[in-house]
Amino acid sequence: MTLPMDAGLTALVVAGMLAVLTLTRTAPDLVFLGGVVVLLLTGVITPAEAFSGFANEGVITIAALYVVVAGLRETGGIQWIVHALLGRPRSLRRAQWRLTAPVAFLSAFLNNTPVVGMLIPAVNEWARKLELPVSRLMMPLSYAAILGGTVTVIGTSTNLVVNGLLIQDGGEGLGILDIAWVGVPVALAGLLFMLVFNRHLFPDRRPVMDKIDDPREYTLEMLVEPGGPLVGRTIEEAGLRHLPGGFLMELDRQGTLLPAVSPQERLQAGDRLIFVGVVDSMADLQRIRGLSPATGQVFKLDGHRADRVLLEMVVSDTCPIAGMTIRDGQFRNRYNAVVIAVARNGQRLHGKIGDITLRPGDTLLVEASSGFLAQHRNRRDFFLMTQIQDSAAPRHDRALVALGILIAMVATAASGLLSMLEAALAAAGGMILSGCVGMFNARASLDWSVLLTIAAAFGISAAMENTGLARDLALGITALAGELPWMNLLGVYLATALLTALITNNAAAVLMFPVSLSVAQDLGMSVLPFAVTIMFAASASFATPFGYQTNLMVFGPGGYRFSDYLRAGIPMTLLTGAVALALIPLIWG
Template identity: 80%
Template sequence: MILEAWFTASLIVGMLAMLTFTRAAPDLVFVGAVVILLLAGIVSPREAFAGFSNEGVITVAALYVVVAGLRETGGIQWIVQSLLGRPRSLWRAQMRLTTPVAVMSAFLNNTPVVGMLIPAVNEWARKLDLPVSRLMMPLSFAAILGGTITVIGTSTNLVVNGLLIDQTGTGLGLFDIAWVGVPAAFLGLGVMLVFGRYLFPDRRPPMSHIDDPREYTLEMLVEDDGPLVGRSIEEAGLRHLPGGYLMELDRQGTLIPAVSPQEMLRAGDRLIFVGVVESMADLQRIRGLTPATGQVFKLDGRRSDRVLLEVVVSNTCPVVGMTIRDGGFRNRYNAVVIAVARNGERLRGKIGDIVLRPGDTLLVEAGSSFLAQNRNRRDFFLMTQVQDSATPRHDRALVAMGILVAMVGSASLGLLSMLEAALAAAGLMILSGCVSMFTARGSLDWSVLLTIAAAFGVAAAMNNTGLAQAVALNVTGLAGDQPWLNLLLIYLLTALFTALITNNAAAVLMFPIAWAVAQDLGVSLMPFAVAIMFAASASFATPFGYQTNLMVYGPGGYRFSDYLRAGIPMTLVTGALVILLVPLIWSW
């Protein structure tokens, strides 16, 4: 190999070492590597940054906006309740998650499936007190397995099928690869469910099990025409709250303590909850519940444009020693107190009748400008905004779900490409008011986008220097004239390149090598093409081998080594099955 090839190989080894043995951010590692390759003259500026104009990267970016629209309208909650439910164990949760994801990914591009479900799974895990790290990687792996069932399941399948048509004039039908894809999906899902506790790490932070000392008491009303009327406490999702519980129910002046989970909700029921701030914020997002204080509806603007804040009352606050109502808190600060915490003391009575004391922590609903307007005042010791606390625009939920269905349908039927469908859906989310421009801009996960885009620059370097071709030809030369052994080596090489670069780049790189090997052996190209399709699509061993793996890397709190531990066994098991079945279905 030439000097540039050795330099590129050394750089890739250094990248893998940093990602494996340090906590360096993947986006910084990849971008840094691309900059080094650019300065060394191995890749051109166009090649180094071609990933930023790649359709897959732009599609992922657009999907973040679509998901933000679902989140801001409460669509994510609907998905959680209708699709995922409330399993009673981690094993059941993994089964409830992976099975429908695999089925959906067989007919939809698996990238939008994972992008849509990441925030839903995150919220679902928090409510069930399950480690999200044991759900995010199974989500990605299930989507990958489902994508191997049909030709349209992944973009890699379509790329290889297109190369096959160009080379031989014939391609694969929609379900032709299902003869291998369905058994591989069943085997992969089975391995995850049986050995999940050994494959997937528990990355919960150590502080997550410590109780929050700020315990609020919050009163919520069941809306007269809301969807909760006639449903039980358990069916409404009000029984198991993360960090909170339903203390009692006030029904027309009659108190019902220790509320049964089978108690049916009625219009006008007053529910008294006790819990930490995150639990109180969750209650604000449930459709059919409104704060018992009507003051929130007297503030200017829409509730969806407001946020929740925690403020600590100082001894110089002008409303100290007065009730919240008599002190005119709403008129004075253009904000409404919806709950009060006082050194673990449980406060009873209506919010407006509570007499404020110095040191009280108030949960306040206010406009986004509250912090800026009161930062320099001495009325409060401390002010912090509660993350993701905006009240969803439930009136736009059906619109958001309709946009999602239209996006999926138009892409599945071939009316629009996945890129066009995602961009159109993102634009409609903004134009319809499902998500604001500010929120849409903030929803983009730049670390994921940068890593995916920079991976194309590394792939270009491997191509330009001949590194990839040299490795492939040297390894396949060891197989001699044995078709099975050549098939095995091509599968392993494709899987290796997919783990190091990207799935589509690995498939495009290996296809001409497979064609040359088939020609030399005088056998059919079809088994080699199908093997490349599976090896490039079923990439589990590294976070940057497949887009969905990268998308769950941050939300799952994973390390690079976590993918090696779970991904290598998955790759070996599914690969062995593929190598066994492919020659039996497509003869030499």
């Protein structure tokens, strides 16, 4: 069949986008926005259709969730989630199971997007601490959420859409657990497949620099706070044994040094812990509840510690306090900042921080106000001043408030009291009003690359629907099935899965329902098995990053390429499809 000009142009644009995403490392948001602009300028879609995604509830919900996650991160709630839910598994396989099993269960009853959105920063930190490749955890996180959504009718919005179309067509619809007979085997098969073939399905995208030792090795003293949560816990229980790029060198207890600290040693109030390690490890220590810098100078600076940042700076040969101790040079009074650690050509420095004599070339880890870099950028006292990202000390006193807001968001959305959009917006507002996250950090938390890509995908989807390209693809695939019922189910599954990979899963389901209804009537069959097939095929959005919102959300944090989704997603789609198509005729014959 000859395609109309608009449909042909849309097909060329989509093919070009796929080629660019597959063969180059061009940012997905640029590719999608470029495709939308071409379709808009050629008149295939209207301005309202091109930018409809920016008013979409899903996009706004994701934006609000970024603010909620920022509140959890700045109060230490992320660390609590890591400790309580994920623990400390001893292998990549155990780590994947600890992550994917609870995510699949939660996604069966909760919206997938907030589940993944909450866990992305937690998984990132968790993988770094365990020295695991985050690229082998982020995609399984998204896939587990997708698999869990197939277990119940409320698991995904797509299931609800198809169920609504069934009722609209005069049927009774499905109960909440009716599809679990297929969903549970599909989810288990998918989880086990990922578990067994993890190293073959998912790439190791760790940067090369991660494998190179950082020559800047700091010596840092931390104090166990009296009455804090670490008192009475062992070194291992406190999470101080396995530090990425760092280790506990010795423990000073009331003047007695313990140089070889056992992981079973129980911490006491007032213990001074001397750590050695790279800057990221030192920054991690600042975020542990119950530890504070041994130098009391940090508490003499103006403002809350959560409003400050950590900076690295190199002492120059013209620095006025070079050759003096940090205390004698009155560093805090001179610069309105506090030195918390010093690195000197890999040497391990002993003694209290204030007694260290500064030399030209020493690298200092400094706590200061967020405006320090701008104020001192042009001074010749220091070289190479660099701010450490996400280095502010958490507001631990707000952690319970942040977790309460999170629980309230999930409860109100799950009970139907509020829509997911309303619950997410209310939670984001609650995080800001309660002081869990400041306005500046709330704005900075938005990942515009993900938001722009998802919003632009709606414009591409509109072009494929309006030109009839999506429907022609669906009809072309189902026409090959002939009159065999099982082959027609296979045709509906493949057509829906293909459309889901190219446009949104909801749009694919809406397009395929009338097609499957027509096929069922021609065969004299019930539409129910076809409707269930559409539910599972529309959820089989594994093969492309833009097939499902959670795939796009983990695209950047996992450091993936488009081809990574094809390598893992195609086998996942075929496996889940085989299990579903084997069971659906048996249950809804």
